[in-house]
Amino acid sequence: MTIDGMHQIGEVAEVVGLSLRTIRHWDEVGLVPPSGRSPGGFRLYTQDDIDRLCLVKSLKPLELSLEEICDLLDTRDRLAAGPEETEQAQLLERLAAFSARADERCVALRAQLTSVEDLAARLRSEAGDAAVRA
Numbered sequence: 038m039t040i041d042g043m044h045q046i047g048e049v050a051e052v053v054g055l056s057l058r059t060i061r062h063w064d065e066v067g068l069v070p071p072s073g074r075s076p077g078g079f080r081l082y083t084q085d086d087i088d089r090l091c092l093v094k095s096l097k098p099l100e101l102s103l104e105e106i107c108d109l110l111d112t113r114d115r116l117a118a119g120p121e122e123t124e125q126a127q128l129l130e131r132l133a134a135f136s137a138r139a140d141e142r143c144v145a146l147r148a149q150l151t152s153v154e155d156l157a158a159r160l161r162s163e164a165g166d167a168a169v170r171a
Contacts, residue, residue, distance in 0.1 A: 043073055043081035053090045060090065066103055068110070069093055099142050109135050 050057050063069045064080065069089050071080035082090075089110070096106055112131045120128060 043083055044087065045075070046071075046080045046082070049082045049087055049090065053087060053094060055090065055094060063090070063093065066107075068103060068107055098146065099139055101138075 044052075046057055046060055049055075050060055053060075060069070061080075064071060069086060072083045072086050073081040075081055093106060093110070096109070101109065108131070112128050112135070116125070116128050116132065
């Protein structure tokens with residue numbers, strides 16, 4: 038249900054592909070708080086909130102802690118706000134560190150994918166060999 042351009046948590050959960058429990062938890066730890074509440078106290082999310090939930094969801098493969106995700110989001114938010122030059126250099130350095138970590142995770146995931154593809158090929162071969170013998 039949409040109220041004045043804001044979406045209730047059930048609708049958001051369905052759109053984003055997250056459980057209600059996960060969204061509530063991310064609110065409770067301050068990761069993605071809703072922009073509002075209904076008169077009945079229900080969480081209400083804007084499109085920006087939904088985009089932020091999607092971003093956090095996309096970070097899952099990086100295996101970051103919630104604290105690290107908060108730090109990354111804070112870094113991005115502060116950069117977007119146009120920090121002073123001295124702070125900007127520090128923020129860009131932090132963002133570069135997260136980028137490097139994402140690159141490292143990509144390498145690890147590619148290696149894992151190659152291993153699983155090799156296993157699948159071996160199993161297909163074994164299945165084919167067993168079918169010929171039967």
